[in-house]
Amino acid sequence: MSETTAAGWGEGLGAAWAALRCPVCHGVMRAAGPADGSGDEAQGLLCGVGHRFDRARQGYVTLRSGHKNSQNADTAPMVMARERLLAGGWYEPIATALAQAVKAHARPEGVLVDLAGGTGYYGAAVLDALPGWEGICLDISTPALKRAARAHGRLVAVGGDALGRLPLGDGTADAVVSVFGPRVPEEIARVLAPGGVLAVVTPMPGHLAEVQQAVDGVAIHPGKPERLAQQFASLTRVASEEVVKGVTFSAQAARDVVLMGPTGHHHAEADIDAATLPTATTIAVRIDVWKA
Numbered sequence: 152m153s154e155t156t157a158a159g160w161g162e163g164l165g166a167a168w169a170a171l172r173c174p175v176c177h178g179v180m181r182a183a184g185p186a187d188g189s190g191d192e193a194q195g196l197l198c199g200v201g202h203r204f205d206r207a208r209q210g211y212v213t214l215r216s217g218h219k220n221s222q223n224a225d226t227a228p229m230v231m232a233r234e235r236l237l238a239g240g241w242y243e244p245i246a247t248a249l250a251q252a253v254k255a256h257a258r259p260e261g262v263l264v265d266l267a268g269g270t271g272y273y274g275a276a277v278l279d280a281l282p283g284w285e286g287i288c289l290d291i292s293t294p295a296l297k298r299a300a301r302a303h304g305r306l307v308a309v310g311g312d313a314l315g316r317l318p319l320g321d322g323t324a325d326a327v328v329s330v331f332g333p334r335v336p337e338e339i340a341r342v343l344a345p346g347g348v349l350a351v352v353t354p355m356p357g358h359l360a361e362v363q364q365a366v367d368g369v370a371i372h373p374g375k376p377e378r379l380a381q382q383f384a385s386l387t388r389v390a391s392e393e394v395v396k397g398v399t400f401s402a403q404a405a406r407d408v409v410l411m412g413p414t415g416h417h418h419a420e421a422d423i424d425a426a427t428l429p430t431a432t433t434i435a436v437r438i439d440v441w442k443a
């Protein structure tokens with residue numbers, strides 16, 4: 152990824168920041184200086200009513216009103232495994248296809264939301280393909296947000312619940328990408344701007360099948376194309392493609408792909424080390440694209 156500084160703070164709020172809303176009252180947010188009134192560098196976000204959300208030292212801001220749905224947040228070992236696997240380039244074909252799919256339908260400028268974006272890997276790849284855009288990586292996992300805050304110079308990291316009301320204004324997102332993460336279709340439709348693009352990446356049957364079979368048969372549940380089509384019936388589907396590729400993982404990558412997935416929530420790292428993992432497997436995902 153080409154740009155690696157933490158985005159936005161200190162330079163005033165750009166288009167991505169302007170899309171954010173207060174998670175308590177849904178009001179517009181503005182940059183807030185230090186709580187003690189010293190200096191004017193943005194230290195957080197403040198809504199009109201006075202709800203204040205401070206920026207974490209690592210650069211992300213958490214916009215949540217409660218503590219719901221955190222049980223599925225990726226843990227630090229899962230995030231480290233995901234970061235290593237993605238840095239190894241094993242999923243680059245998915246990132247490249249996703250970036251091109253969004254670019255094909257996107258305006259010259261806009262705001263991208265990487266929903267349940269984890270470390271911001273896919274958000275950064277899409278922003279690389281869209282030079283006039285800014286992005287928001289929304290996730291509920293603190294270790295993931297720390298990385299997302301550094302993923303791309305135009306990507307801001309926001310702690311938030313993808314299964315609740317999104318901390319985003321109506322029609323503020325010109326593109327939403329949802330890669331292997333939780334989502335609420337009605338909320339995506341609400342935040343998408345007219346003409347905005349939605350790209351959803353889901354695993355197909357057979358995705359990493361050999362590796363998954365070796366770990367207690369814990370399967371990645373494939374996305375159901377009919378179900379997706381139903382969920383986004385208010386949008387117009389403009390493209391659908393499959394990325395299918397045989398890969399031979401390194402031993403480390405085979406372990407990481409298990410650790411970073413659903414299995415990572417249920418198994419200790421040591422259990423996964425002990426398993427004999429096959430390295431030859433298949434990446435098989437679908438990318439569906441809709442327009443609002």
Ligand SMILES: C[S@@+](CC[C@H](N)C(=O)[O-])C[C@H]1O[C@@H](n2cnc3c(N)ncnc32)[C@H](O)[C@@H]1O
Pocket residue numbers: 220221223224225233266267268269270271272273289290291292295311312313314315329330331332333412
């Ligand atoms: C399978 S990972 C995908 C991450 C990223 N899209 C990627 O593919 O690299 C699922 C992500 O969803 C996040 N997550 C789980 N529940 C969430 C929720 N309720 N709201 C926001 N993020 C959530 C996890 O922390 C994790 O980063």
Ligand SMILES: [Zn+2]
Pocket residue numbers: 173174175176177178198199200201202
């Ligand atoms: Zn508020």
